[in-house]
Amino acid sequence: MDILLNAANAALHLAHDLRRDVEVGLLLLGPPNPPRFVRFEGFRLRNYQPDIRSNAALVRRALVDAYRIERESSPGVFGSQTDFEEALDRFGPVFVYAKEGGKDIRQASLPADATFVFSDNQDLMAAEERVLTERGALVVGLGPLALHTDHAIAILQNELDRRPV
Numbered sequence: 001m002d003i004l005l006n007a008a009n010a011a012l013h014l015a016h017d018l019r020r021d022v023e024v025g026l027l028l029l030g031p032p033n034p035p036r037f038v039r040f041e042g043f044r045l046r047n048y049q050p051d052i053r054s055n056a057a058l059v060r061r062a063l064v065d066a067y068r069i070e071r072e073s074s075p076g077v078f079g080s081q082t083d084f085e086e087a088l089d090r091f092g093p094v095f096v097y098a099k100e101g102g103k104d105i106r107q108a109s110l111p112a113d114a115t116f117v118f119s120d121n122q123d124l125m126a127a128e129e130r131v132l133t134e135r136g137a138l139v140v141g142l143g144p145l146a147l148h149t150d151h152a153i154a155i156l157q158n159e160l161d162r163r164p165v
């Protein structure tokens, strides 16, 4: 949970504001009731803090009584029972997969309005990578070393911020 919450913070927070144009999806595949999917809409979030403990409460609320149809459990926070492929469908249709050893992001031409996929402390499973390949995901590397997910996201955001709109 810490990894996911820190990753969401890296994607959403600026020093003095939220990135209102960012959506984040957290896919939880552990027990007791997988899959669970929590989605944040930056432009609708109201009670989202830099402190991950407060945000854990938002996620916990979204995990209660989750169904296949999404439910907004607090402003900008949505919970559902959604697997990996369905989660991609909620975002899509253009995907970029951040993976060590992928094409250097500084040399890559990134699609507009892409959905960026990161794993947590374990790599994606082969079947999940296959799904991304089938969807034509571009695989990008962010640097020579393996980073924590939240750090990789912060670097990605910085690379995107530096590009002309």
Ligand SMILES: C[S@@+](CC[C@H](N)C(=O)[O-])C[C@H]1O[C@@H](n2cnc3c(N)ncnc32)[C@H](O)[C@@H]1O
Residues within 6 Å of the ligand: 098, 099, 100, 101, 102, 117, 118, 119, 120, 121, 122, 123, 124, 140, 141, 142, 143, 144, 145, 146, 147, 148, 149, 152
């Ligand atoms: C902690 S890493 C995953 C496990 C990693 N393979 C290891 O050796 O521990 C977390 C995720 O952040 C992203 N990531 C980390 N470093 C990266 C890099 N140098 N380039 C691209 N993505 C990276 C990837 O999505 C990666 O799966």
